[in-house]
Amino acid sequence: MTGAPKDKAPAKPKSATAKAVNGKMANGNGNGNGNGQTLARYEIRLSGLGGQGILTMGKLLGQALAIGHGYYVTQTQSYGPEARGGASRADLVVSSEPISYPKTEYLDLLVALSQEAAASYYSYLKPRGALLIDADLVRQSPSSVALALPFTRLAREKVGVPQATNVVALGAVAYLLPFARIEAMRKSLKESLPEKICDANIKALNLGYQEAKKRLGEPIALPDPGEDDVQAARMDLTEIMTED
Amino acid sequence: MGRNRVVVYPDWCKGCGICAAFCPKKVFAVGQDGKARVVNEEACVNCGFCEPHCPDFAVLVIPGETDQTPCPPETAPDPAEQPAAKEVKP
Amino acid sequence: MAEITQLIHQYLRHNKKFPLVFCPGCGHGIVLGSLVRSVHALGLAKDDVVIVAGIGCSGRIAAYVDFNTVHTTHGRALTVATGIKMANPKLTVIAVMGDGDAFSIGGNHLIHAARRNIGVTALVLNNFIYGMTGGQCSSTTPEGAYSHTCPQGQLESAFDIVELTRAAGAAGVSRGTVYHVKELDALMAEAISRPGFNLVEALTPCFTQYGRGNGFKSAVEMFKWLKSSCLSVERYEKLEDRTGKLPIGTFVRRDVDGLETRWANMRQALAAKKGGAA
Amino acid sequence: MTAPRKKRREAFLLGNEAVVEGALAAGCTFYAGYPITPSTEIMECMAKRLPHVPDGAFIQMEDEIASMGAVIGASLAGRKAMTATSGPGFSLMQEQIGYAAMTETPLVLVNVMRGGASTGLPTSPGQGDVQQARWGAHGDHPIIVLSATDVPECVEMTVAAFNFAEKYRSPVILLLDEITAHTREKIELPEPGDFEVFSRLTPTMPPEWYKPYEETMRGVPPMPPIGSGYRFHVTGLSHDPLGFPTSRPEEVRSLTERQFRKIDRFFEDIQIVEHVDTADAEVVVIAYGCVARSARLAVKQAREAGVRAGLLVLKTLYPFPRRHVEPMLRNCRLAVVPELNMGQLSREVKRVNEGYTTVRTINRIDGQIITPSQILKEIA
Incomplete structure (x- = not known):
């Protein structure tokens, strides 16, 4: 991304070590050491309705991947005008390299917790991208190969906390992503959530992970690095991306 | 009575006439030059009105040795005075 | 008596040009004198007093007096005063404003300063008119009075400052006049020493822009009007x-902590909690 | 880099939250503000943090005008103070920005740019406040305007903003955009000693000899906190070296000239840019804020496609870094300026171009970021 040194260090860090602290180089420490997987640019969209905890889910997942695994992660979001009931989504780009363009362009994984989200965002998936939906809330799956689990029902019936839907889904994502570790998710959860609700959420996370393992088969395969249609597709997608 | 000395600094005086109008002993008058001047120093009883009421800090009363009569309380309305203008409420 | 004028001279800035910029008979100088005397009576050090002024005739007061003085933008004196007080609660902060400053353009800041009870004294020099811009009506111009922007007489009602600031929650509200100077001194000293937000409205005539157009023959006539129409x-x-008739004196006295004190208490409680937990 | 070092604390933060980390690292102890999307997280985060910072003070004011007033007051009282706002709030602050420039009051104002004029697009990015940041306050005044492209830079540039404010006694505006402000990325939390931090110089002469707006070697007079024994007058009126209002032409001129000179003189220190592959570039993209991220990818892709492209990221927008931009314009056959407005910084690029090269703009005002492919189309 950048070979040339910055012309001027803005805040004049005192030493070389300090210089790295908040510079881009610093983030390179331990990059890509998750499971030893090197990631080019892996794009995830979590989507659903406002109030489902989509943004929290994005933050937890991003935090786990960035801090727990040491990947470069950018997480962006968009929210509907209403705090509840509007469309909500969180986008993540995960990479072993510093990330330039922070938004998602072309999704590797789409998680949709509402019918509307599944319908709206399906077209942004890569040809072999994975779609994970809430089995109950998404009545019409746009794809016959969608991965489906009843996250909301599991949260309500097995965890007893309907608000934990997002964390059940996070558990499933932790299983499906071949480069993610469940321990990192747990740590991220513990660091971010108030102690009171931590146990229920850990339970929800484990449940999501176990259910996914039981019912969704193997984790998603990473795209073949040699695949070159991605680049071409990206160029062609400029027009529809204007909506994004 | 009165050995009080009354001083007006002409440089700072703008001749508004407050001292001349309200001095109970008519010590001041506004002169042709538009400045207050002391015309009746002997009459000064050092009542304490002119100094705090001079908007330009231009009047100075240096008290003498004689007895001093204080001014009546300021909030007491003077029945002789009629409102100068139509009624105005802030 | 000489000590009154001499005292004020001691508080004036010797490198400023005198006389004051105000018109002959303007009461602003009298309010300045009153302010100096009340600060002196309270035994406050010059270094610890901050005068924050707005724009207009009243705003010019700040430059003459040897305190820490800040001449801000129109209507914003209270906001700057709030920042200074929060940053250094030890300072005595006095916001000097005109009626346009305090009640029109700065009206929002006024009610919020009163509501949050920031420990600032607001000294409002009410001359019923925009003086410096040449005599346009203000939000305290009495109904029926004339100005350049209401040549047929003011149609709008004037603010009742006392009720406004009382309702907003100020710790203290009082009104004095430049004729009743001793009372004004006392009101100001009381306001400066009471915690929370305190407002002193000082009625000060503007003969040049208000009096002439409203039937007064001279500045002296306006002082006589104050004398005859105001009572305790x-x-x-x-x-x-x-x-x-117009009442003068103190209308509101409330026992409240200033915001700066509540902030300090909250920090202390936090620190204690932290210390206790460790 | 190979030497083992203590594991640093990391956090996955929004750009807005990173601004707070930078501010606290720079010694900020005062925040006054008014909530407005998309800058509100800065305020909320300050409300949480400042009660725990030594001498920290936080106040939510009644509007943006009041917020700037309180920040100016706190700065006069010796604090490093900041506020943050967005779009409409930025417009309300302009009068006070001018006051801060005239009175040479250091402060930091973060403006998270959103889309459109007026209420516009509150939750979408824009870069339409660039010219307003420079010229929003009336009258001639110098000002420093910075920007940041990603979350770690939000920390760095906030520290830089405080340092410039204190060094040059000037209001400093940090322009972010909704994307930079609302993107979460990992940062290593700053620790004491990470950054060189500047604080304003205070007078060292006896109070009677202090002239608050005197000409000095640096052009930046020392500034005592109110209440420290130096009593002087602060006014937004044109003033003489003692701080008293003046309308004498020679005094007015020398005041304004000094105010400009103090910024111009340290031009080299103030201009922060980043060169990416510009050494041999024949096409240069000049970008700032979130758009610079798209430009990075576009330039990389252009290089892969065989175009000798380079990227100049402007982190200082004003004073406009013409000493970096001008050589680029001389040496490249094409300069592309992508921005989320109808052409604001490109005006500056065209101004310094003086016919050297072709300047092409990419303008986007629909509340969406310019994509790498959009830029690539223009350079490849």
Whole structure:
């Protein structure tokens, strides 16, 4: 991304070590050491309705991947005008390299917790991208190969906390992503959530992970690095991306 | 009575006439030059009105040795005075 | 008596040009004198007093007096005063404003300063008019009075400052006049020493821009009008016919902590909690 | 880099939250503000943090005008103070920005740019406040305007903003955009000693000899906190070296000239840019804020496609870093300026171009970020 040194260090860090602290180089420490997987640019969209905890889910997942695994992660979001009931989504780009363009362009994984989200965002998936939906809330799956689990029902019936839907889904994502570790998710959860609700959420996370393992088969395969249609597709997608 | 000395600094005086109008002993008058001047120093009883009421800090009363009569309380309305203008409420 | 004027001279800035910029008979100088005397009476050090002024005739007061002085933008004196007080609660912060400053463009800041009870004294020099811009009506111009922007007489009602600031929650509200100087001194000293937000409205005539157009023959006439129409609130309340009369004195006295004190207490409680937990 | 070092604390933060980390690292102890999307997280985060910071003070004011007033007051009282706002709030602050420039009051104002004029697009990015940041306050005044492209830079540039404010006694505006402000990325939390931090110089002469707006070697007079024994007058009127209002032409001129000179003189220190592959570039993209991220990818892709492209990221927008931009314009056959407005910084690029090369703009005002492919189309 950048070979040339910055012309001027803005805040004049005192030493070389300090210089790295908040510079881009610093983030390179331990990059890509998750499971030893090197990631080019892996794009995830979590989507659903406002109030489902989509943004929290994005933050937890991003935090786990960035801090727990040491990947470069950018997480962006968009929210509907209403705090509840509007469309909500969180986008993540995960990479072993510093990330330039922070938004998602072309999704590797789409998680949709509402019918509307599944319908709206399906077209942004890569040809072999994975779609994970809430089995109950998404009545019409746009794809016959969608991965489906009843996250909301599991949260309500097995965890007893309907608000934990997002964390059940996070558990499933932790299983499906071949480069993610469940321990990192747990740590991220513990660091971010108030102690009171931590146990229920850990339970929800484990449940999501176990259910996914039981019912969704193997984790998603990473795209073949040699695949070159991605680049071409990206160029062609400029027009529809204007909506994004 | 009165050995009080009354001083007006002409440089700072703008001749508004407050001292001349309200001095109970008519010590001041506004002169042709538009400045207050002391015309009746002997009459000064050092009542304490002119100094705090001079908007330009231009009047100075240096008290003498004689007895001093204080001014009546300021909030007491003077029945002789009629409102100068139509009624105005802030 | 000489000590009154000499005292004020001691508080003036010797490198400023005198006389004051104000018109002959303007009461602003009298309010400045009153302010100096009350600060002196309270035994405050010059270094610990901050005068924050707005724009207009009243705003010019700040430059003459040897305190820490800040001449801000129109209507914003209270906001800057709030920042200074929060940053250094040890300072005595006095916001000097005109009626346009305090009640029109700065009206929002006024009610919020009163509501949050920031420990600032607001000294409002009310001359019923925009003086420096040449005599346009303000939010305190009495109904029926004339100005350049209401040549047929003011159609709007004037603010009742006392009720406004009382309702907003100020710790203290009082009104004095430049004729009743001793009382004004006392009101100001009381306001400066009471915690929370305190407002002192000082009625000060503007002969040049207000008096001339409203039937006064001279500045002196305006002082006579103040003398005859203002009386203490206690006596005012006993009057049967209050037409043309104005109460002066203290209208509101509330026992509240200033915001800066509540902030400091909150920090202390936090620190204690942290210390206790460790 | 190979030497083992203590594991640093990391956090996955929004750009807005990173601004707070930078501010606290720079010694900020005062925040006054008014909530407005998309800058509100800065305020909320300050409300949480400042009660725990030594001498920290936080106040939510009644509007943006009041917020700037309180920040100016706190700065006069010796604090490093900041506020943050967005779009409409930025417009309300302009009068006070001018006051801060005239009175040479250091402060930091973060403006998270959103889309459109007026209420516009509150939750979408824009870069339409660039010219307003420079010229929003009336009258001639110098000002420093910075920007940041990603979350770690939000920390760095906030520290830089405080340092410039204190060094040059000037209001400093940090322009972010909704994307930079609302993107979460990992940062290593700053620790004491990470950054060189500047604080304003205070007078060292006896109070009677202090002239608050005197000409000095640096052009930046020392500034005592109110209440420290130096009593002087602060006014937004044109003033003489003692701080008293003046309308004498020679005094007015020398005041304004000094105010400009103090910024111009340290031009080299103030201009922060980043060169990416510009050494041999024949096409240069000049970008700032979130758009610079798209430009990075576009330039990389252009290089892969065989175009000798380079990227100049402007982190200082004003004073406009013409000493970096001008050589680029001389040496490249094409300069592309992508921005989320109808052409604001490109005006500056065209101004310094003086016919050297072709300047092409990419303008986007629909509340969406310019994509790498949009830029690539223009350079490849």
